[in-house]
Amino acid sequence: MTDEEPFYAVKSNSNSFIIKIIEHMGGGFDCTSIDELNAVLEVCPNIDCSKRIIYAHPCKPISHIKYFKDRGVLLTVVDYKHELIKIHSYRPDVKVLIRLKTEDSHSLIAFSTKFGANERVAIQLVESAKALNLNLIGCTFHVGTGCYNINAFTHSLVLVRRLYDIAKSPKYDLKFTMLDIDVGFPGADEQHKPTFSQMAEEINQTLDTLFVC
Secondary structure (H helix, E strand, O other): OOOOOOEEEHHHOOOHHHHHHHHHOOOEEEEOOHHHHHHHHHHOOOOOHHHHEEEOOOOOOHHHHHHHHHOOOOEEEEOOHHHHHHHHHHOOOOEEEEEEOOOOOOOOEOOOOOOOEOHHHHHHHHHHHHHHOOEEEEEEEOOOEOOOOHHHHHHHHHHHHHHHHHHHOOOOOOOOOEEEEOOOOOOOOOOOOOOHHHHHHHHHHHHHHHHOO
16 A cells, blocks of 8 residues: 555536546546546546546446446445445446445534444455455545544544455455545645644554554
8 A cells, every 4th residue: 555546536526627637647536426427538538447437436326337337447435235246246347445434523524424334344345245256455435524533534544454454364365455545634724623734644654554564
């Protein structure tokens, strides 16, 4: 987990100029719907979807799975077992990230009431992915929009480390190679609250501590 690649959440602003600049700078795109994927493809018709698009919605209609497949998207997320079964049926070649539940009670908009697997469910997903022979490659988490609690990131990264160890154990023999920190950073610095730079520093220090080789 050493290479860092930014993926822009299209749902935050699908303006074509922003998409064009991000694509020009080599960034990828986080898409949660067909409309968001099409917003990218309209501006960047030749983009390599297999490397620069993530289908980031954990609850996917079958028709959407097929649509993303036809356009070559190879990375997606799940947070419950039936989604894995669906992927096994319609997209067994895709790379999968487990979306984790976070402690986002201090965020302006929390998502863990709707999305995310707790530790028990996440372990079950590791078991199911192994049984289904799916390409489970890591984890993703979202600490909520407007998060000013640095500990929310640290708490989630500790859980990622535990799952990393469980997955690579002889019982499952899976190698996690990707961690997707799915935004949550504040859009502007506010007085008496952690800044983006402070959060990034804490995240980097925690990663160095947990995943040092």
